[in-house]
Amino acid sequence: MSTTTPRLTRGDVLVLVVLLAAQFMFALDFSIVTVALPVIGAELNMGPGALTWIVTLFALSAAGLMLLMGRIGDYYGRKRLFLIGMALLTGGSLVGGLANSAEVIYLARVLQGVATAITTPSALALLTTSFREGPARNRALGLNGALLSLGFAAGSVLGGVLTELFGWRFTFLINVPVGLAVLAVAPFVIRNSSEPSRQRLDVPGAVTLTGALLTLVLGLARAEEHGWAAGTTLALLAGAAVLAVAFWVIESRSPHPLAAVTILRGRSVALGNLGGLATFSMESGKVFLLTIYLQQVLGASALQTGIAFTVLGAGAFTGGLVAARVINRVGARATMVGGLLTQAVTVLTFLALGHDFRFGYGLILVMTAIGGFGHVLVIVSYTVAVTSGLPDSEQGLATGLTAMTQQVAFTLGTPVLAAVAIGAGVSAVASAGEKLAGVQAGLVVSGVVLLVVAGLVAALYRGPLPTPPKGGGSSARDLRRVGSATEAGR
Structure with missing residues (x-):
């Protein structure tokens, strides 16, 4: 290679x-x-x-x-x-x-x-x-x-x-x-x-998909505001699930599907997007939890908090600069797994956080930079995974999936980890110790999710077949080849 x-x-x-x-x-x-x-x-x-x-x-x-x-x-x-x-x-x-x-x-x-x-x-x-x-x-x-x-x-x-x-x-x-x-x-x-x-x-597919996504995002937003057990939250999430099933049925039968289900069944597409969903959602949720820790446990200012997350951006930028070389050398699967594991390990190191400002702030500066590096390795490798092996005529669908995954993940991460933190002790009247315990509970969940997804990608991911020659179109045969590809390691 x-x-x-x-x-x-x-x-x-x-x-x-x-x-x-x-x-x-x-x-x-x-x-x-x-x-x-x-x-x-x-x-x-x-x-x-x-x-x-x-x-x-x-x-x-x-x-x-x-x-x-x-x-x-x-x-x-x-x-x-x-x-x-x-x-x-x-x-x-x-x-x-x-x-x-x-x-x-x-x-x-x-x-x-x-x-x-x-x-x-x-x-x-x-x-x-x-x-x-x-x-x-x-x-x-x-x-x-x-x-x-x-x-x-x-x-x-x-x-x-x-x-x-x-x-x-x-x-x-x-x-x-x-x-x-x-x-x-x-x-x-x-x-x-x-x-x-x-x-x-495909108008029916477009209507059901848009309805499912709108309902899902609205349900997640309501969960953050009113809780996961609220009637409106449960109704919206159930409605999103019903519309998603309807979309799948419509796409399976449509002569001109919005999203060919053969592509959606492909392991590179499914597991690539799963990796993207995990990395984006857990990263945004982690930033939320660390903001609570910095400002409400350590008493850091808004400027100090901003500086901490700027270091995260520097690590992420560095990851983007070297990601292509890593993928070219070891493949998209190994890069994605390595990035998820790096992100998970750095999240779990935050369990050592306590009430000492100098130690806690220093640990966050170092580990958010390293975690941001791993985060971007996942972003680039999952984008490569989802868009590789597809003809140019299907690139809009593939990139639409990656962008949709990103937006849903950002909406999903904070309410999920916030619910864990609140259930474990974070509240407006909680003590600094109780808030620390809640933040750490959310970080444990974040780390476990990343480890589980890394394991799934390592065990199940299979790369796509090479892109068909130009002019070959996007026939059903091409799409079946993408969905049934078994070449490993890319």
Whole structure:
């Protein structure tokens, strides 16, 4: 297996800069506004319950439409969809920056969420189809993973700085000049990687899938606010399960399925997305738990907390820079397992946390950086796993799945681990010792989940067959080959 670092042409570099700039913007948007929520609430007279909808509406619109938009890109042109999404993000950010009421803020977040759903799978599919499968694509995906993680980590710090120096509106307005720059350059740099086929869209599948994802994300948001045993939470999660089953039945029978079930049955797709779900959800949940520990057990300031998570971003960025070389040398499966194990071990070292500020803060600085390194190894390897061995005509579906997994995971991780922590002692009136015990209980669950998923990937993962030659289309035979591939180790 070749480990030579591929040389990128000037055109390759331009494509990477444009697409990665867009991906970085969307990663930043996920967390940058969160830090400004208390200030937004004070200025616009919004209570805590109203503020949570600023986060929930973004997650609902992004996760609910992600797979559908990836498929539309396959059918109608990814470049066109990418540009539409960037224009929508720029406009939505301008609306948010000028908002003077809760309703306008909500509209801005919905527009940003829909823009995320439109652009993220198209940008990732344009990335995978702009580089040949192998070292060149792995390198591009490594840089993508590095900037994604850096964007998520930097968002909270940048949001705090912008809010402190210029006001909360700049957490929205910062997107406008970047978005305009991307829109000015992208039409001349990016080539359309899919020929518009005008294929008939699977409307029943689209409706049931979107409904299932919207219901799932709303159920998870309600669980975080009202608890897992609440009637509305259980009803929403049950409704999501019913709609998911209906979607599977529809796809099995549809002559033009939104997502061919042969792809969804493939081990590389299923286990790759499982690895992605575990790494994203447990990482976001870990950040939540460590925030409680730093501020409510150690008494750290918001600035000290932000610095700790900036170090996490630095470790993640480093992981993205070397991920392609690791995958080229040992394969996607070994890289994914190694990344999950690294993430799990670093989480479990936090069981040594106590009440000593210097030791606790120092341990978090070191282990979050190492854990972030492993986290990005998983991100890049699972993206390689899910997109390898598929024809270009199916890349929008594959990248839509990865982006959807990411959005659902971010919504899932915090409420699940928060529920564990609350059940083990974390509350508004708990002592520092009780809060520490609750945080550690959540960290144990996080570590166990990562270890279990690492074991499943190691035992069951099988790599896809090579990509069919160009011009071969995406016939049922191609899809069956992907679903039944047995080549191990990639």
